[in-house]
Amino acid sequence: MKIVKxxxxxxxxxxxxxxxxxxxxxxxxxxxxxxxxxxxxxxxNLFFESSTRTHKSFEIAEKKLNMEVINFNPQTxxxxxxxxxxxxxxxxxxxxxxxxxxxxxxxxxxxxLINSKNIKCSIINGGDGDGEHPTQSLLDLMTIYENxxxxxxxxxxxxxxxxxxxxAHSNMKILKKLGAKIYFFGPKxxxxxxxKDFGEYKNIDEFINDIDVMMLLRIQKExxxxxxxxxxxxxxxxxxxxxxxxxxxxxxxxxxxxxVNRDVEIDSDLVESKKSKILEQMNNxxxxxxxxxxxxxxxxx
Numbered sequence: 302m303k304i305v306k307x308x309x310x311x312x313x314x315x316x317x318x319x320x321x322x323x324x325x326x327x328x329x330x331x332x333x334x335x336x337x338x339x340x341x342x343x344x345x346n347l348f349f350e351s352s353t354r355t356h357k358s359f360e361i362a363e364k365k366l367n368m369e370v371i372n373f374n375p376q377t378x379x380x381x382x383x384x385x386x387x388x389x390x391x392x393x394x395x396x397x398x399x400x401x402x403x404x405x406x407x408x409x410x411x412x413x414l415i416n417s418k419n420i421k422c423s424i425i426n427g428g429d430g431d432g433e434h435p436t437q438s439l440l441d442l443m444t445i446y447e448n449x450x451x452x453x454x455x456x457x458x459x460x461x462x463x464x465x466x467x468x469a470h471s472n473m474k475i476l477k478k479l480g481a482k483i484y485f486f487g488p489k490x491x492x493x494x495x496x497k498d499f500g501e502y503k504n505i506d507e508f509i510n511d512i513d514v515m516m517l518l519r520i521q522k523e524x525x526x527x528x529x530x531x532x533x534x535x536x537x538x539x540x541x542x543x544x545x546x547x548x549x550x551x552x553x554x555x556x557x558x559x560x561v562n563r564d565v566e567i568d569s570d571l572v573e574s575k576k577s578k579i580l581e582q583m584n585n586x587x588x589x590x591x592x593x594x595x596x597x598x599x600x601x602x
Contacts, residue, residue, distance in 0.1 A: 308597060309411050309426045311435040311471040316478060318596075323443045326585065326592040335591065337367040340601045344594070345371040345398045347389065348427065349380075349405045354559055354583055355427050355436065359402050362590040371398065387413055394420045400598055401425070408432040423597050431465040431524060437558050438471035440589040442479070444582050445514055448554050453480035456511055459500075460486035460539065461518030461566055464493060464529065468558045469518055473499040484508060487518075487539050488531055505539060510548045517541060517557040517566045541567045546574065554578045 305313065314322070329335060344363045348356050356372075363370045373389075375381075380389060386405060393401055400423040403410070408430035414420050428434045442452070449455055457476055459469050463485055473483055473496060483500025485492055492502050509515075520535070536542050541555065546568070549555075555567070555577045563569035572579055595602060 305597060307411070307415055307424045307426075308435055308593060309415070309424065310433050311438045311475045313435070319439065319442065319475070319479075322439055322589065322592050322596065323446050325595070326440075326443050326589040327447060329591055330585065330588040335365055336595065336602055337365075338598070338601050341369070342399045342598060342601050343369045343371065343397070344400045344402065345373050345393055346427075347373045347375075347393075347401055347403045347405075349375050349386070349403075350428065352404055352427070354586060355404065355434075358583070358586040359425075359427065359436075359590050359594075362587055362594060365587075366591060366594055368594070386410055387417070390414050390420055390422075390424075391417070394422045398422050399601070400594070402427045404428040406430050425593065425597060428467055430467070431470070432467050433471040434467040434558075435471055436590060436593060437468050437586075438475060439593065440582060440586040441468070441472055441516070441556060441558070442475065443585045443589050444556060444578050445554075447581075447585070448578065449513065451480075452476065455481045455513045456484065457481045457514040457516060458484045458486050458503075458505075458508070458512045459516045459518065460505065460541075462491055462520045462525075463487060463496065463518070464491045465521045465524040466518045469516075472516065484512070490529065490531070505545065509545050510550065512549065513553055515541060515549065515553060515555045517555065517561075519558065519560060519562060520565060535565050536568065540565060541571060543568055543571065546571055546576070549576060556582055559583065 346359055360370055402425045404427035409432055410429050411424055426435055463469050476483055477499045484503045485500055486505040557579050
């Protein structure tokens, strides 16, 4: 597989590279045969937005690979004095950090960084505003492949806050390329015409018994404008309640990138149900992020 210096969008990867990453992550999960880094390597995690799963799975993946880890806290840094993201990253590069995992509220924050002639370190996008979330997308693909061994012709529903979900934006693009059929559920006001390039908008109750993968999204009230907000019983109008769960096919799976708004997107009792792969997704995130770090920093292994 060709080495990638940065991972910024899911489209940065070819289908062959995605397949190789999925297979590598599945092998790490199955065999626990973790090839550790053989050169001193420092990775800094710069999270300008709150995160539990992405931040901690990267941190644990880095430690399992024997990397030295810096967890940067914007609240106690020169960011409080007005330092820009560019200058923070420039500083890290000058201090010879090898790789940065960055989450930032600005969409496509990385463009200025990778175009700089003075920033030398690799950058992994841990989520950019309402842009993309490529590492979540890869662990989602790993989870789907682990359960179905294919993507082709799978019927995958993406349900919820389509407008602001970077997970949805990454997944709709790559799943269509992989041959899946995409359907969008949820409030029509969160569906944008540009999504028609990737799939169809459907009524959940007319189509739920035909779905292979039910991919739920968190309602991101912190990003929504007043016009985006809805005042309804979301769980019973659009969410996955017990009645809809019973209509899913026996081999259908439920996914959610988390954190879950229990009893909003999904009935709380269904989070750990038989068809739910939500816990499996979290576990797969650890192995996929190890696989990504091994690829981005390949010359150090």
